[in-house]
Amino acid sequence: MTITRNYQVSCDGHIVDCLGPYKATTNDASITSLNLCNEESCLRSFFRRGDIFILDRGFRDVINELQRYGFVAHMPESLLENEHQLTTQQANRSRFVTMCRWVVEVVNGRVKRDFRLFRHVFNNRAALHLKNDFRISCALINKFHVVIENPPEALEYVRIAKDRLSLENHLATYVEQANLNRRRVNFQMINSNNPHLDRFPQLTITDLKRLALGTYQLKQATSYYGEHIRQTGIYSIEVNNTLDDDVPLILGLNNYLLRGRIKSRHVNSRTYHTYLLISKDDAVANTLDTIVGYCCSCLIGKRTVGCCAYIMTIVWYLSWGRYNDVTAPASALDNFFQEYDE
Structure with a gap:
């Protein structure tokens, strides 16, 4: 099997160069290393010392090599040995990377959306013109695509x-x-529906975007919410009204703690705990300042730059969803298949 991948994308969505085809067993780091060794490649001829590369974790084995050639490389952090979560600083730095790298995912989506040929496994018999086909598709996207610009809130x-x-x-x-x-x-x-949650702030979509620093986690919230109400129709949460006396003062006073449990979207048997520290102060009611703190037991749950999708699911529903008559996505399919007793 052959694969065409590993292309460089500029900040506005233009494709600088596309590499390949390579064997499907060749990873991103190996492809990049091969091109670094080739003085005629785009990596060596087009880019200059000091240029910045925003990468994903698949390039971790070539980071040092990129730096030796004078490039600046950034990618999401990896777990330390014997740890199950990123530290707060690691998670924050990772969020900085993903805030910039979303352009690559947009371009990937455009290639698959506009060229059906590249949505599926490519037949090896056609591999002789695979590179030309892919380069033509990239050229067409460069010519006619809408330039990607930062949102007004960037x-x-x-x-x-x-x-x-x-x-x-x-x-x-x-x-x-x-x-x-x-x-x-x-x-x-x-x-x-518990009256206790009347103190939870009622927020706008703009507030939620500001909490997440984008829209990705907000888009995930609807799906997560749907998965948790399909069985009983009730969104269950755990609450602690009175914090213990040994809670550090740095968490503030006049607060209460909410805990939610959400299933992992990657592993069915795994459940994550989410925590929200909510202020009872009327002076900050219905504002983002009501949310004093948050954390989650997922990989990136300690970050303070934005929040994870699990935190956003609870905040989205309690602050906006329950006031706007939301329903689980694709709920019409729940009873699509009729069950027959044997």
Whole structure:
């Protein structure tokens, strides 16, 4: 099997060069390394020392080589040995990378959307003209595609991200020290219709985008919510009204703690705990300042630059979804297949 991949994309969505085809067993790092060794390749002839490469984790084995040639490379952080979560600083730096790298995913989507030939496995018999076909498709996209521009809120998101880059997640530290993921006695099961949640802020979509620093997590929230109400029709949450006396003062006063449990979107048997520290202060009611802190037990759950999709699911529903008559996506398919008793 052959594969065409590993192309460079500029910040506005123009494809600078496309490489390949290569054997399907050749990874991104190996492809990049091969082109770095070739002085006539685009990597060596077009790019200059000091140019910045925004990469994914598949390039981790070639980062040092890129740096030796004078390039600046950034990619999401990887787990430290014997750890199950990124640290707050690692997760924050990873969010900085994904805030820039989304352009690549947009271009990938355009290639598959506009050229059906590249949506499926390419027949080896056609591999002789595979590279030409792919280069032509990239040229057509460059000629006719809409230039990708930053959204109007981009500068605001960048400012927020920079301000929160070095911000520690004190709630995550407390959750670990108090071992809250394993404790049940202080948490009471409620549902989203409980009067207690009347204090939860009612936010706008603009507020939610500002919390996530983008729209990706917001788009995921609807699907996650749907998965959790299909069985009972109720969105269940756990609440702790009175924090223990040993809670550090850095978490503030006059707050209450919400805990949610959400299934992983990658592993069916895995469940993540999400925590929200909510202020009872009327002065900040129905604003983002009501959300004092948040954390999750997922890989990137400690970050303070934006939030993970699991946190966003709970915030989205409690602050916006339950006021707007939302339904689970594709709910019409739930009873599509009729079950027959044997």
